[in-house]
Amino acid sequence: MSRFEEVTDRTGTRSVKWDRSKLLFTGEDILPMWVADMDFKSPQPVLDAISERAQHGIFGYTLPDDEVHTTIQNWLNRRHGWDIDTEWISYSPGVVPSLYMMIQAFTEENDGVLIQTPVYAPFFDVIKRHNRKLVTNELKRNDTSYEIDFEDFEEKIVSNDVKAFILCNPHNPVGRVWTEEELQRMADICLKHDVVIFSDEIHADIILPGHKHVPIATLSDRINKQTITCLSPTKTFNLAGLQASYIVTADAEKKKQLDEQFKNNGMGMLNIFGLTALEAAYQHGEAWLEELNETLESHRDYVTERFHKELEGVTVIRQEGTYLMWIDFSGTGLSHQKLKDYMETEARVGLNDGKWFGEGGEGFLRMNLACPRKTLEDGVERIVQAFKRL
Ligand SMILES: Cc1ncc(COP(=O)(O)O)c(C=O)c1O
Structure with a gap:
């Protein structure tokens, strides 16, 4: 049996998806297909590395060393053709905390911050909680996909005196892997108006066959220096509970400012197990990742075909x-x-509410496909049977 077919009971593990669904959905028999983590076990070398580290028995203060920096450098080079200097790396417990630090370090109260809706809800929170001005460039629906309204993108930047843009690439929830041309146009506009780019690339490794992830910072030296990129092995290898991520900042002044902001908030260490898992995953997880992306492609095609048919x-x-x-x-x-209500009470499947993602989310729900085929088929069957009865 493929490792992506194995069903593992996650109930009773304090899992947000499996044990906290009751907070969001009513009813006993809800199949949770919401929160963005996977129902797959992480690669075996990651499990082995964590067990080995646990057996050591001492969990004192720990810092990433050159081997960890180089492991990240090699990963970005191999997977994304991005040649970074290890000096550009900062560590953070998560991408969301990083976004909080970035907003604090590079913007002031009432500054405009641009996002592209519908989008991952914590992007709204980070702006609102810091009393920055929320500016939205709504993505344009084009049949079964989305594209960017570049005129609106620039107009919103100019008329709101936007200081920072939070890019989501690949985009959650619309699933776009932005092309080089699209990224170039956005970056050129940001350079023209001196908008700093916070690029959330947490989904960078989950790319379905036929598409290619381009880190926006790779487009030119100037764009590299205008961009701060958040990356993490946690989405890629299902390690969200271990809380380990990193930030790449090529501009030395910006890097210093960001690191200071982390210090000002008393942050700077990484969890031992997060660090151990990051290293093992990036060194030995590539075959697992290839299989994951193929599995997800077949899941996407299966769900699309059944729903459309x-x-x-x-x-x-x-x-x-x-x-x-x-x-x-x-x-x-x-x-x-x-x-x-119907999805919950009749289909009994727990999906994310489209409105959580802001403008453009009405009438939409988001479904997590990272589960064994058997679970996926159960979810699809529940939805198909319920909606056929409508
Ligand atoms: C676009 C995006 N950014 C950030 C996160 C969460 O990052 P972290 O768990 O590292 O804070 C998610 C999780 O779904 C996400 O989709």
């Missing part, structure tokens, strides 16, 4: 990256609230 008024947005599927239920005729 068997359900009226349901449109699956074409997913190029991430393991998250953005689904348009607006053609079913249900109001957003009725759609959510």
Whole structure:
């Protein structure tokens, strides 16, 4: 049996997805397909490295060393053709905490910060919680995909005196892996108006066959110096509970400012197990990752085909990256609230509410495909049977 077919019971592990679903959904028999973590075990070398480290028995203060920096450098080079200097790396417990530090370090109260909606909800929080001005460039729906409204992108920057842009690449939830041309146009506009780019590339490794992730910082030296990129092995290898991520900042002055901000907030260490897992995953996890991306491609195709064939008024947005599927239920005729209720009470599947992602999320739900095929088929069957009865 493939490691991606193995069903592991996650209940009773304090899992947000499996044990906390009751906070969000009512009913006993809800199949959770929401939070962005996977129901797959991490690669065996990662499990071995963590066990070995645990057996050592002493868990004192620990810092990443040259071997860890070089492991990251090699990973970015091999997987994304990005040649970084190890001096550019900073460590952080997570991408969300990094975004908080970045907003604090590089913007002031009431400064405009641009995001592209619908988008991962903590992007809204980081702006609002710091009293920055939320500026949105809504993505344009184009049949079963999305594209960028560049005129609006620039107009919003100019008219709101935007200081920072939080890019999501690949994009959660619309599943786009932005092309080099799209990234170049956004970067050129940011350079023109001196907007610093916070590039959240946490989904960079989850790229479905036929697409290529381009780190925006690789486009030119000037763009590299205008960009701060957040990356992590936690989405890629299902390590979210271990909390380990890093930031790449090529501009020495910006790097210093960011590191100071971490210090000012009393942060700077990485969890031992996070560090151990990061290293093992990047050194020995590549074959697992290739198999994961192929599995996700087949899951995407399976769900798309069944929904499009068997359900009226349901449109699956074409997913190029991430393991998250953005689904348009607006053609079913249900109001957003009725759609959510129906999914919960009739289909008994727990999906993310499209409105959580802001403008453009009405009538949508997001489905997590990173589960064994058996679980996926159960979820699809529940949805198909329920929506056929509509
Ligand atoms: C775009 C994006 N950024 C950040 C995160 C969370 O990052 P972290 O767990 O490292 O804080 C997620 C998780 O779903 C995400 O989708």
